[in-house]
Amino acid sequence: MATKNWPLWEIFVRSKNGLEHRHFGSLHAADAEMALENARDVYTRRNEGVSIWVVESKHITASNPDHNGELFEPAQDKVYRHPTFYDLPDEVKHM
Amino acid sequence: MKDNLYKYILGIADNSLILGQRLGELCGHGPSLETDIACTNISLDLFGQVRSYYQYAAKLADDGRAEDDIAMLRKERDYINVLLVEQPNTDFAYTMARQFLFDVYHLLFLNELEKSKDLTLSAIATKSIKEVSYHQRFSSDWIKRLGDGTDQSHQKMQNAINGLWTYTDELFHQTAEDKMMIKEGIGVDVTTLKDKYYQLVNSTLEESTLKIPESKYFQKGGKQGIHSEHMGYILTELQYMQRTYPNMSW
Numbered sequence: 001m002a003t004k005n006w007p008l009w010e011i012f013v014r015s016k017n018g019l020e021h022r023h024f025g026s027l028h029a030a031d032a033e034m035a036l037e038n039a040r041d042v043y044t045r046r047n048e049g050v051s052i053w054v055v056e057s058k059h060i061t062a063s064n065p066d067h068n069g070e071l072f073e074p075a076q077d078k079v080y081r082h083p084t085f086y087d088l089p090d091e092v093k094h095m
Numbered sequence: 096m097k098d099n100l101y102k103y104i105l106g107i108a109d110n111s112l113i114l115g116q117r118l119g120e121l122c123g124h125g126p127s128l129e130t131d132i133a134c135t136n137i138s139l140d141l142f143g144q145v146r147s148y149y150q151y152a153a154k155l156a157d158d159g160r161a162e163d164d165i166a167m168l169r170k171e172r173d174y175i176n177v178l179l180v181e182q183p184n185t186d187f188a189y190t191m192a193r194q195f196l197f198d199v200y201h202l203l204f205l206n207e208l209e210k211s212k213d214l215t216l217s218a219i220a221t222k223s224i225k226e227v228s229y230h231q232r233f234s235s236d237w238i239k240r241l242g243d244g245t246d247q248s249h250q251k252m253q254n255a256i257n258g259l260w261t262y263t264d265e266l267f268h269q270t271a272e273d274k275m276m277i278k279e280g281i282g283v284d285v286t287t288l289k290d291k292y293y294q295l296v297n298s299t300l301e302e303s304t305l306k307i308p309e310s311k312y313f314q315k316g317g318k319q320g321i322h323s324e325h326m327g328y329i330l331t332e333l334q335y336m337q338r339t340y341p342n343m344s345w
Contacts, residue, residue: 006127027128027129028127028128028129029129030240033236034236034240037133037232037233037236038129038130038132038133040229041129041132041133041136042128042129042132045132045136
Protein backbone atom coordinates (compact mmCIF):
# COMPACT_ATOMS: atom_id res chain seq x y z
CA MET A 1 0.00 0.00 0.00
CA ALA A 2 1.33 3.41 -0.94
CA THR A 3 1.73 5.64 2.07
CA LYS A 4 0.21 8.93 1.06
CA ASN A 5 0.40 11.84 3.40
CA TRP A 6 -2.45 14.25 3.91
CA PRO A 7 -1.67 17.70 2.49
CA LEU A 8 -0.24 20.38 4.75
CA TRP A 9 -2.39 23.28 5.96
CA GLU A 10 -1.42 26.60 7.50
CA ILE A 11 -3.49 27.61 10.51
CA PHE A 12 -4.42 31.17 11.44
CA VAL A 13 -6.17 31.90 14.73
CA ARG A 14 -7.79 35.09 15.96
CA SER A 15 -7.24 35.10 19.71
CA LYS A 16 -9.71 37.88 20.51
CA ASN A 17 -12.35 39.82 18.69
CA GLY A 18 -10.80 42.98 17.30
CA LEU A 19 -7.39 41.41 16.73
CA GLU A 20 -6.23 40.05 13.39
CA HIS A 21 -5.72 36.36 12.69
CA ARG A 22 -2.18 35.26 13.44
CA HIS A 23 -0.24 32.34 12.02
CA PHE A 24 -0.19 29.59 14.68
CA GLY A 25 1.45 26.75 12.82
CA SER A 26 0.72 24.00 10.35
CA LEU A 27 -0.81 20.54 10.39
CA HIS A 28 -1.95 17.73 8.11
CA ALA A 29 -5.55 17.11 7.06
CA ALA A 30 -7.41 15.46 4.19
CA ASP A 31 -9.55 18.51 3.43
CA ALA A 32 -10.49 21.95 4.71
CA GLU A 33 -13.16 20.73 7.10
CA MET A 34 -10.81 18.24 8.72
CA ALA A 35 -8.15 20.95 8.88
CA LEU A 36 -10.54 23.13 10.88
CA GLU A 37 -11.34 20.33 13.33
CA ASN A 38 -7.69 19.38 13.69
CA ALA A 39 -6.77 23.03 14.23
CA ARG A 40 -9.42 23.27 16.92
CA ASP A 41 -7.89 20.28 18.70
CA VAL A 42 -4.22 21.11 18.16
CA TYR A 43 -4.19 24.87 18.68
CA THR A 44 -7.28 26.11 20.52
CA ARG A 45 -7.94 23.58 23.27
CA ARG A 46 -6.79 26.01 25.95
CA ASN A 47 -9.23 28.66 24.88
CA GLU A 48 -6.77 30.46 22.61
CA GLY A 49 -9.14 31.52 19.89
CA VAL A 50 -12.44 32.85 18.67
CA SER A 51 -11.95 32.20 14.96
CA ILE A 52 -9.84 29.91 12.80
CA TRP A 53 -8.75 30.22 9.17
CA VAL A 54 -7.13 27.34 7.34
CA VAL A 55 -5.39 27.53 4.00
CA GLU A 56 -3.61 24.78 2.15
CA SER A 57 0.11 25.50 2.30
CA LYS A 58 0.58 25.09 -1.45
CA HIS A 59 -1.57 28.19 -2.02
CA ILE A 60 0.89 30.41 -0.19
CA THR A 61 3.44 32.20 -2.38
CA ALA A 62 6.55 32.98 -0.38
CA SER A 63 9.25 35.51 -1.07
CA ASN A 64 12.65 34.13 -1.99
CA PRO A 65 15.20 34.55 0.84
CA ASP A 66 17.85 35.18 -1.85
CA HIS A 67 16.07 38.40 -2.70
CA ASN A 68 15.96 39.68 0.89
CA GLY A 69 18.56 42.33 0.08
CA GLU A 70 16.67 44.08 -2.68
CA LEU A 71 13.28 43.55 -0.99
CA PHE A 72 13.96 44.71 2.53
CA GLU A 73 17.26 46.46 3.00
CA PRO A 74 16.48 49.74 1.21
CA ALA A 75 13.96 50.48 3.98
CA GLN A 76 16.63 50.38 6.69
CA ASP A 77 18.28 53.74 5.99
CA LYS A 78 15.01 55.67 5.70
CA VAL A 79 14.38 56.42 9.34
CA TYR A 80 11.65 58.89 8.44
CA ARG A 81 9.46 55.93 7.43
CA HIS A 82 9.40 54.65 11.01
CA PRO A 83 6.84 56.17 13.35
CA THR A 84 9.42 57.09 15.97
CA PHE A 85 8.91 60.85 16.03
CA TYR A 86 5.70 60.95 18.02
CA ASP A 87 4.41 59.25 21.19
CA LEU A 88 1.76 56.57 21.04
CA PRO A 89 -0.96 56.95 23.65
CA ASP A 90 -0.91 54.06 26.16
CA GLU A 91 -4.45 53.09 25.15
CA VAL A 92 -3.25 52.08 21.70
CA LYS A 93 -2.17 48.50 22.02
CA HIS A 94 -1.03 46.00 19.42
CA MET A 95 0.80 48.52 17.21
CA MET B 96 -33.07 7.81 48.29
CA LYS B 97 -29.47 8.89 48.87
CA ASP B 98 -28.12 5.40 48.09
CA ASN B 99 -30.17 5.24 44.93
CA LEU B 100 -28.97 8.63 43.76
CA TYR B 101 -25.38 7.60 44.55
CA LYS B 102 -25.67 4.51 42.42
CA TYR B 103 -27.53 6.39 39.72
CA ILE B 104 -24.65 8.87 39.45
CA LEU B 105 -22.08 6.07 39.23
CA GLY B 106 -24.06 4.59 36.35
CA ILE B 107 -23.63 7.84 34.41
CA ALA B 108 -20.03 8.49 35.43
CA ASP B 109 -18.67 4.97 34.86
CA ASN B 110 -19.62 5.10 31.16
CA SER B 111 -17.51 8.21 30.63
CA LEU B 112 -14.66 7.02 32.87
CA ILE B 113 -14.17 3.75 31.00
CA LEU B 114 -14.60 5.34 27.57
CA GLY B 115 -12.13 8.06 28.58
CA GLN B 116 -9.65 5.40 29.67
CA ARG B 117 -10.03 3.58 26.35
CA LEU B 118 -9.39 6.79 24.40
CA GLY B 119 -6.47 7.63 26.67
CA GLU B 120 -4.79 4.39 25.58
CA LEU B 121 -4.31 6.05 22.19
CA CYS B 122 -2.20 8.85 23.63
CA GLY B 123 0.98 8.68 21.57
CA HIS B 124 -0.45 5.83 19.48
CA GLY B 125 -3.08 7.55 17.35
CA PRO B 126 -3.03 7.07 13.57
CA SER B 127 -1.77 10.65 13.06
CA LEU B 128 -0.61 13.40 15.37
CA GLU B 129 -3.82 15.34 14.77
CA THR B 130 -6.24 12.47 15.47
CA ASP B 131 -4.11 11.40 18.43
CA ILE B 132 -4.58 14.82 20.02
CA ALA B 133 -8.28 14.84 19.14
CA CYS B 134 -8.88 11.48 20.83
CA THR B 135 -7.00 12.45 23.97
CA ASN B 136 -8.88 15.76 24.03
CA ILE B 137 -12.16 13.88 24.04
CA SER B 138 -10.74 11.64 26.75
CA LEU B 139 -9.86 14.68 28.88
CA ASP B 140 -13.34 16.17 28.35
CA LEU B 141 -14.83 12.92 29.65
CA PHE B 142 -12.48 12.79 32.65
CA GLY B 143 -13.42 16.37 33.47
CA GLN B 144 -17.08 15.43 33.44
CA VAL B 145 -16.60 12.34 35.60
CA ARG B 146 -14.74 14.36 38.22
CA SER B 147 -17.88 16.42 38.76
CA TYR B 148 -20.02 13.28 39.05
CA TYR B 149 -17.65 11.48 41.43
CA GLN B 150 -17.20 14.57 43.60
CA TYR B 151 -20.96 14.73 43.93
CA ALA B 152 -21.13 10.99 44.63
CA ALA B 153 -18.44 11.33 47.31
CA LYS B 154 -20.42 14.08 48.98
CA LEU B 155 -23.55 11.92 48.99
CA ALA B 156 -21.75 8.83 50.26
CA ASP B 157 -20.17 10.89 53.05
CA ASP B 158 -18.08 7.94 54.23
CA GLY B 159 -14.61 9.44 54.02
CA ARG B 160 -14.00 8.39 50.44
CA ALA B 161 -12.92 11.05 47.96
CA GLU B 162 -13.62 11.22 44.23
CA ASP B 163 -10.44 9.27 43.42
CA ASP B 164 -11.36 6.43 45.77
CA ILE B 165 -14.70 6.05 44.08
CA ALA B 166 -13.25 6.31 40.59
CA MET B 167 -10.18 4.14 41.12
CA LEU B 168 -10.67 1.69 43.93
CA ARG B 169 -13.83 -0.29 43.25
CA LYS B 170 -13.83 -3.92 42.17
CA GLU B 171 -14.86 -4.97 38.69
CA ARG B 172 -18.38 -6.00 39.67
CA ASP B 173 -18.97 -2.59 41.25
CA TYR B 174 -18.45 -0.73 37.97
CA ILE B 175 -21.77 -0.37 36.21
CA ASN B 176 -20.80 1.06 32.81
CA VAL B 177 -22.37 -0.34 29.65
CA LEU B 178 -20.44 -2.98 27.71
CA LEU B 179 -20.11 -0.72 24.66
CA VAL B 180 -17.57 1.64 26.23
CA GLU B 181 -15.18 -1.10 27.35
CA GLN B 182 -14.75 -2.57 23.86
CA PRO B 183 -11.15 -2.33 22.63
CA ASN B 184 -9.50 0.03 20.09
CA THR B 185 -9.32 -2.81 17.56
CA ASP B 186 -8.51 -0.29 14.85
CA PHE B 187 -9.36 3.37 14.21
CA ALA B 188 -12.70 2.41 12.63
CA TYR B 189 -13.66 0.58 15.84
CA THR B 190 -12.54 3.50 17.98
CA MET B 191 -14.64 5.96 15.99
CA ALA B 192 -17.65 3.62 15.68
CA ARG B 193 -17.64 3.04 19.45
CA GLN B 194 -17.36 6.77 20.00
CA PHE B 195 -20.16 7.57 17.57
CA LEU B 196 -22.53 4.92 18.95
CA PHE B 197 -21.94 6.31 22.45
CA ASP B 198 -21.92 10.03 21.55
CA VAL B 199 -25.38 9.93 19.96
CA TYR B 200 -26.74 8.33 23.12
CA HIS B 201 -24.72 10.59 25.41
CA LEU B 202 -26.03 13.80 23.87
CA LEU B 203 -29.67 12.63 23.92
CA PHE B 204 -29.18 11.60 27.54
CA LEU B 205 -27.57 14.88 28.65
CA ASN B 206 -30.29 16.93 26.97
CA GLU B 207 -32.79 15.15 29.23
CA LEU B 208 -30.57 15.21 32.32
CA GLU B 209 -30.38 18.98 31.97
CA LYS B 210 -34.08 19.06 32.92
CA SER B 211 -33.41 17.13 36.14
CA LYS B 212 -34.78 18.48 39.40
CA ASP B 213 -31.36 17.78 40.90
CA LEU B 214 -29.53 21.06 40.32
CA THR B 215 -26.03 19.56 40.50
CA LEU B 216 -26.79 16.95 37.84
CA SER B 217 -28.54 19.54 35.71
CA ALA B 218 -25.52 21.86 35.92
CA ILE B 219 -23.07 19.07 35.00
CA ALA B 220 -25.29 18.23 32.03
CA THR B 221 -25.37 21.83 30.83
CA LYS B 222 -21.59 22.06 30.98
CA SER B 223 -21.10 18.70 29.24
CA ILE B 224 -23.52 19.27 26.37
CA LYS B 225 -21.17 21.62 24.50
CA GLU B 226 -18.28 19.19 24.78
CA VAL B 227 -20.31 16.18 23.79
CA SER B 228 -21.83 18.02 20.81
CA TYR B 229 -18.28 18.39 19.51
CA HIS B 230 -17.52 14.72 20.22
CA GLN B 231 -20.52 13.71 18.16
CA ARG B 232 -19.55 16.04 15.34
CA PHE B 233 -16.03 14.59 15.33
CA SER B 234 -17.05 10.94 15.45
CA SER B 235 -19.89 11.19 12.92
CA ASP B 236 -17.52 12.98 10.52
CA TRP B 237 -15.21 9.99 10.71
CA ILE B 238 -18.09 7.54 10.20
CA LYS B 239 -18.91 9.39 6.97
CA ARG B 240 -15.30 9.76 5.85
CA LEU B 241 -14.44 6.10 6.32
CA GLY B 242 -17.87 4.71 5.38
CA ASP B 243 -18.06 6.74 2.18
CA GLY B 244 -14.29 6.61 1.53
CA THR B 245 -12.31 3.88 -0.21
CA ASP B 246 -13.38 0.23 -0.51
CA GLN B 247 -10.98 -0.64 2.28
CA SER B 248 -12.10 2.10 4.67
CA HIS B 249 -15.75 1.28 3.94
CA GLN B 250 -15.17 -2.38 4.76
CA LYS B 251 -13.33 -1.56 7.98
CA MET B 252 -16.06 0.80 9.16
CA GLN B 253 -18.78 -1.69 8.25
CA ASN B 254 -16.94 -4.38 10.25
CA ALA B 255 -16.70 -2.04 13.23
CA ILE B 256 -20.40 -1.11 13.12
CA ASN B 257 -21.38 -4.78 12.73
CA GLY B 258 -19.09 -5.76 15.60
CA LEU B 259 -20.35 -3.12 18.04
CA TRP B 260 -24.04 -3.14 17.11
CA THR B 261 -24.79 -5.88 19.63
CA TYR B 262 -23.85 -3.51 22.49
CA THR B 263 -26.21 -0.67 21.53
CA ASP B 264 -29.46 -2.00 22.99
CA GLU B 265 -28.09 -2.06 26.55
CA LEU B 266 -27.91 1.74 26.54
CA PHE B 267 -31.70 1.77 26.82
CA HIS B 268 -32.15 -0.81 29.57
CA GLN B 269 -33.77 0.64 32.64
CA THR B 270 -32.27 -0.19 36.04
CA ALA B 271 -33.98 -0.20 39.43
CA GLU B 272 -32.20 3.09 40.27
CA ASP B 273 -33.39 4.58 36.99
CA LYS B 274 -36.99 3.87 37.92
CA MET B 275 -36.67 5.43 41.34
CA MET B 276 -34.88 8.51 40.06
CA ILE B 277 -37.47 9.02 37.31
CA LYS B 278 -40.17 8.96 39.99
CA GLU B 279 -38.28 11.71 41.86
CA GLY B 280 -38.00 13.85 38.73
CA ILE B 281 -34.22 13.46 38.89
CA GLY B 282 -33.43 10.66 36.47
CA VAL B 283 -33.79 10.20 32.72
CA ASP B 284 -36.11 7.59 31.23
CA VAL B 285 -33.65 6.06 28.77
CA THR B 286 -36.34 3.88 27.18
CA THR B 287 -37.81 7.01 25.60
CA LEU B 288 -34.51 7.83 23.86
CA LYS B 289 -34.32 4.59 21.94
CA ASP B 290 -36.37 5.44 18.83
CA LYS B 291 -34.69 8.79 18.37
CA TYR B 292 -31.28 7.15 18.86
CA TYR B 293 -31.70 4.56 16.13
CA GLN B 294 -33.25 7.17 13.86
CA LEU B 295 -30.16 9.41 14.22
CA VAL B 296 -27.66 6.56 14.01
CA ASN B 297 -29.36 4.98 11.01
CA SER B 298 -29.51 8.23 9.06
CA THR B 299 -25.76 8.81 9.57
CA LEU B 300 -25.04 5.21 8.53
CA GLU B 301 -27.16 5.62 5.39
CA GLU B 302 -25.44 8.87 4.54
CA SER B 303 -22.13 7.04 4.96
CA THR B 304 -23.28 4.29 2.54
CA LEU B 305 -23.06 1.78 5.40
CA LYS B 306 -25.52 -1.06 5.95
CA ILE B 307 -27.61 -0.95 9.11
CA PRO B 308 -26.96 -4.28 10.86
CA GLU B 309 -30.00 -6.52 11.11
CA SER B 310 -28.87 -8.56 14.09
CA LYS B 311 -31.57 -8.92 16.70
CA TYR B 312 -29.36 -10.42 19.38
CA PHE B 313 -28.00 -7.93 21.88
CA GLN B 314 -25.46 -8.18 24.70
CA LYS B 315 -26.20 -6.91 28.17
CA GLY B 316 -24.86 -7.07 31.72
CA GLY B 317 -22.63 -4.04 32.17
CA LYS B 318 -25.27 -2.10 34.05
CA GLN B 319 -25.43 -5.02 36.53
CA GLY B 320 -21.65 -5.16 36.87
CA ILE B 321 -21.24 -8.21 34.66
CA HIS B 322 -18.59 -7.19 32.18
CA SER B 323 -16.82 -8.51 29.10
CA GLU B 324 -13.36 -10.04 29.39
CA HIS B 325 -11.79 -6.66 28.56
CA MET B 326 -12.86 -4.96 31.76
CA GLY B 327 -10.29 -6.59 34.06
CA TYR B 328 -7.43 -5.43 31.84
CA ILE B 329 -8.79 -1.87 31.72
CA LEU B 330 -9.06 -1.71 35.51
CA THR B 331 -5.59 -3.20 35.98
CA GLU B 332 -4.14 -0.31 34.03
CA LEU B 333 -6.51 2.32 35.43
CA GLN B 334 -5.94 1.31 39.04
CA TYR B 335 -2.27 0.40 38.89
CA MET B 336 -0.89 3.57 40.50
CA GLN B 337 -3.45 3.76 43.29
CA ARG B 338 -3.05 0.06 44.11
CA THR B 339 0.76 0.16 44.02
CA TYR B 340 1.17 3.42 45.88
CA PRO B 341 -2.00 3.81 47.97
CA ASN B 342 -2.99 7.43 48.61
CA MET B 343 -0.33 8.72 46.27
CA SER B 344 -0.78 12.24 45.00
CA TRP B 345 1.06 14.31 42.41
